[in-house]
Each structure stands twice: as structure tokens, then as C-alpha cells.
Amino acid sequence: MKYCCYTVTGRAIPLLPPISVTINAHEDAPADDITVVFPLMKSLPEVVTIRVWQGERPVFSGIVDEQIMQVTGSGTVLKIVARSRAALLLDNEAMPQKYVDPSLTLLYERHVAPYGFCGFIGNGAPFRTDMTITKGTSQWQVIEEFCIKCFGTIPCVTADDYIDCSGETPKETLVFDNCDEQAMDYISVVYRNKFFKRISELYVQPKAGQPYSSVFHDEYAHKLGIQRRRFVVSNNYRGKRMISSAKRKAFEVAVVCPGGIQGALKMPAVIHDSILGTVEKLSIAGWTYTLSSKGEYCQYILRKEDI
Numbered sequence: 001m002k003y004c005c006y007t008v009t010g011r012a013i014p015l016l017p018p019i020s021v022t023i024n025a026h027e028d029a030p031a032d033d034i035t036v037v038f039p040l041m042k043s044l045p046e047v048v049t050i051r052v053w054q055g056e057r058p059v060f061s062g063i064v065d066e067q068i069m070q071v072t073g074s075g076t077v078l079k080i081v082a083r084s085r086a087a088l089l090l091d092n093e094a095m096p097q098k099y100v101d102p103s104l105t106l107l108y109e110r111h112v113a114p115y116g117f118c119g120f121i122g123n124g125a126p127f128r129t130d131m132t133i134t135k136g137t138s139q140w141q142v143i144e145e146f147c148i149k150c151f152g153t154i155p156c157v158t159a160d161d162y163i164d165c166s167g168e169t170p171k172e173t174l175v176f177d178n179c180d181e182q183a184m185d186y187i188s189v190v191y192r193n194k195f196f197k198r199i200s201e202l203y204v205q206p207k208a209g210q211p212y213s214s215v216f217h218d219e220y221a222h223k224l225g226i227q228r229r230r231f232v233v234s235n236n237y238r239g240k241r242m243i244s245s246a247k248r249k250a251f252e253v254a255v256v257c258p259g260g261i262q263g264a265l266k267m268p269a270v271i272h273d274s275i276l277g278t279v280e281k282l283s284i285a286g287w288t289y290t291l292s293s294k295g296e297y298c299q300y301i302l303r304k305e306d307i
Contacts, residue, residue, distance in 0.1 A: 001021075001052055001053060001054045001059065001260065002052070002053045003015050003018060003036065003038075003050065003051075003052050004050070004051050005044075005047035005049065005050045005064070005080065006047060006048065006049045006050070006051070007045050007046065007047055007048065008046070008048045011045075013044060013045070013047055015038045015078070016038055016039050016040075016041070017038075017039075018036050018037060018038050018291065019037045019038065019039060019077065020036070020037045020291060020292045020293070021034070021035070021036045021037075021289065021290065021291040021292075022034065022035045022036075022288065022289070022290050022291075023052070023059065023060055023261075023288070023289040024286070024287075024288050025265055025286060025287055025288075026265075026285065026286030026287075026301065027154070027156075027265055027266070027285045027286060028285075028286070030086040030089070030090060030140055030144075030155075030156070030157070031062075031083040031084045031085075031086040031087040031090060031157070032060060032062065032083065032084040032086075032157075032159075033062075033081075033082065033083045033084070034050065034052065034060050034062065034080070034081070034082050034083075035079070035080070035081050036050075036079070036080050037077050037078070037079045037080075038077065038078045038079075038080070039075060039076075039077060039078075040069060040075075040076040040077055040078045041076075043069070044067075044069070044078060046067060047064055047067055047080070048063065048064055049061070049062065049063055049064060049082075050062060050064055050080055050082050052159075054260055054261055057159075058158075058159035058160045059159055059261060059289075060082075060084065060159055061084060061085065061159055061160065061161050062082040062083050062084040062085060062087070063082060063083060063084075063085060063087060063088060064080055064081070064082045065081050065082055065083060065087075066079070066080070066081040067079075067080060068080075068081075084157050084159075085115065085116065085117060085157055085161050086140065086156075086157040086163075088115040088116075088139075089111070089112065089115060089138060089139040089140035089143070090138055090139075090140045091138075092115070092138065092139050093135075093136060093137065093138055093139070094111055094133050094137050094138065094139050094141070094142045095133070096133050096134055096135045096137070097132075097133050098130065098131070098132045098133070099130065099131040099132075099133075100130055101126045101127065101128055101129065101130075102126065102127065102129070102131055102146065103124055103125055103126040103127065104120060104122050104123060104124045104125075104146065104147075104150075104165060105120075105124035105125075106126075107142060107143060107146055108120045108124075108143075108163070111139045111142045111143060112139065112143060112163055115139070116161070117157075117161050117162065117163055118160065118161045118162050119162050119163075120162065120163045120164075120165060121158075121162055121163070121164040121165060121166045121168075122147075122151065122153075122164070122165030122166045123151070123165075123166075127146075127149075127150040129149060129150060131145065131146060131149075140155075143155050143163065143165070147165045147167075148237050148238065148241055149235075149237050151165060151166075151167060152167070152237075153165060153166065153167030154167070154241075156265065169266040169267065169268065169283065170264055170266060170267040170268070172267060172268075173267070173268040173269065173270060174262060174263045174267050174268070174269045174270075174284065174300075175269070175270050175272070176189070176255050176257070176269065176270070176271045176272065177271075177272035177273075178273075178274075179272070179274065180272070183272070184257050184262060185257060185258065186255050186256060186257045187256045187257065187258060187297065188254075188255070188256045189253060189254070189255050189256075189271060189273060189276070190253065190254040191252075191253050191276070191279075192251070192252045192253070192254070193250065193251055194249060194250050194251070194252060195224065195226060195250065196228075197246055197249040197250045198218055198220075198221040198224070198226050198228060198246055198247065198250045199218060199221065199228050199229070199230050199242070199243055199246045200217065200218055200221040200222055200226050200227055200228050200229060201215060201216070201217055201218075201228075201229040201230070202215065202216045202217075202229075202230050202231075202232065202239055202242060202243045203215050203229070203230070203231045203232070204216070204232055204234055204235070204236060204238075204239035205231065205232065205233045205234070206233075206234075206235060207233065208233055212231065214236050214239055216239050216240060216242075216243045217243075218243055218246065218247055220247070230242075248285075248303050248304065248305065249303065251303060251304045252285070252301060252302065252303055253271065253279065253282065253301070253302040253303075254299060254300070254301055254302075255271065255299065255300045255302060256297055256298075256299045256300075257297060257298050257299075257300070258295070258296070258297050259296060259297065259298065260289070260296065260298065261287065261289050261298050262298070263284045263287060263298075263300055264284065265284055265285070265286070265287075266283055266284065267283060267284045268281075268282070268283050269282040269283060269284055269300070269302050270282065271302070281304055281305055282302040282303065282304055283302065283303065283305070284300055284301070284302060285301045285302060285303040286300075286301040287299065287300050287301065
């Protein structure tokens with residue numbers, strides 16, 4: 001992979017091949033993150049952004065949270081800790097205001113574009129709805145709330161600095177199979193049924209003091225005998241999302257593969273194993289790429305759709 005840091009003026013600072021790298025991307029965290037250590041031959045200026053490519057494909061683009069230069073007995077190293085540009089939307093509050101019939105185009109211009117994004121992916125037309133932004137709401141929460149309410153999606157930031165609100169999934173399917181030369185070889189697979197993640201009943205109260213007007217059930221949780229009831233002050237959009245998210249997190253597969261990053265978030269996935277059989281209807285919920293003295297590998301976290 002290729003790595004490059006940039007100063008505040010946009011000057012590229014080429015770097016030597018890294019000593020170690022960890023990159024994390026997960027659907028539960030809006031901002032991806034990277035920690036990378038480079039050998040250092042001379043002092044560097046302050047850098048504010050870092051980009052990573054695997055071949056021609058962008059893998060990471062983000063803002064530098066920490067730049068550490070360390071001198072040890074074995075040499076001098078540069079350590080960069082960074083998060084993707086979504087961190088800027090998480091770290092900044094939105095101005096309290098009310099929107100009537102807002103559009104993604106308008107919200108992007110006011111809440112996202114000022115932070116250096118390249119554009120948005122999704123329907124930019126106005127929607128017949130109201131949105132009230134209260135004090136303490138982050139810029140990210142503004143876009144997320146709009147996407148959930150109007151599109152039924154969760155936004156994500158791409159490695160080339162677009163905010164994707166479309167909810168579209170990659171067309172390719174990542175197949176893990178040690179007996180198929182066309183598929184991904186794996187070192188290990190761990191299957192987890194996380195029963196504690198399921199919510200059997202979720203009651204939704206529109207506003208404090210009002211009746212709980214909606215209830216959502218996880219029928220499979222009832223079949224398993226799981227009793228876990230929750231009450232929330234929210235709206236039906238959030239209520240549906242909460243119980244759907246709880247279902248999705250209830251089954252998880254961790255697959256460790258040698259080599260670089262082959263998958264992307266939301267990509268459909270299938271596992272074929274000679275002993276445990278075939279598991280389908282999975283998608284990539286997260287991945288962690290690691291390069292160290294022990295080698296190069298990527299761990300994929302796979303989850304099922306609602307079950």
C-alpha cells in the first residue's frame with residue numbers, strides 16, 4: 001500500500017514503507033481510524049491529513065489527531081494517529097435551528113461541505129418533513145437523523161471523502177473458502193451467537209410524559225425464550241432502527257485472512273467451510289487491517305441481515 005501525509009498548505013510529504021499499520025472500519029463507528037508507524041530519517045513539518053491507497057483504490061483518507069516523533073535506541077520513528085473525515089462532523093456542533101421540508105442538498109451545503117468533503121451520494125430533493133436541531137447536536141447527527149427519517153439509511157464516509165447517504169451495497173460478493181482457488185483463503189473463523197444483544201420488545205414514547213404509542217417485537221427472540229424489554233423516548237424511525245440493529249448484532253462471524261484488504265463495508269459475503277458448512281446472507285460489518293513484524297492480514301466482521 002502507498003501512504004502520504006500532507007501539510008496544511010497541501011504539500012505532500014512522502015514516507016518510507018511503514019513498520020506497522022492498523023486500520024479499522026466498522027458500521028457501528030462513523031469514523032474509520034488508522035495508527036501507523038514509519039521509520040524516520042529526518043525531522044518532518046506538521047502534517048494535518050493522511051491518505052492511503054491499495055494499488056489505485058483509496059483505502060483511507062483522514063485528519064491527523066496525533067503526530068509523534070520518537071527517538072529510541074534502535075532508531076527514530078514517526079507515529080501517526082488519524083480518523084477519517086467523518087470525525088470532523090462528530091467533533092463539531094450544529095447551529096440550533098428548525099428546517100421545514102429540508103433536502104440533502106441543503107443540509108450538505110450547511111453542515112458537511114465546510115469540512116472539506118468532495119460531495120454527497122443520494123437523493124438531493126426536498127422531503128416533506130420538519131427537523132429541529134437542538135443545542136449539542138453534532139453535524140453528523142443532523143445528516144444521520146435526516147437519512148434515517150427520509151431514506152431509512154445510515155450515512156457513511158467513503159475513502160475518497162464523499163458522504164454516502166444512498167444505502168446502496170456493493171454488487172460483488174466476497175466468498176471465503178479454503179477449497180476454492182477463486183475464493184478468499186482464511187486462517188481462522190469464529191462464529192458467535194450473541195443472544196444478549198437481542199431485544200424482545202421495544203416500546204417507543206414520542207415525547208416524555210406521553211403514552212408509549214408504539215411497540216416493536218423481535219419474533220425470533222421470543223422463539224428463543226429471550227426476555228429483554230426496553231422503553232425509549234424516540235420516534236418510530238429510531239425505534240425500527242434500534243430493534244433492527246439489535247437483531248443484526250446478535251450473530252457475528254470473525255474471519256481472519258492473509259494479505260491486504262479485499263472487502264468493503266456492506267459487501268455481501270458467504271462462508272464455505274468443510275466442517276461447519278455454508279453460511280449465507282452475510283455482509284461485512286467491519287474490518288481491521290494489520291501489518292506488523294508478524295505479517296500482513298485482515299480480519300472481517302460479518303453479520304447476518306435481520307433474523
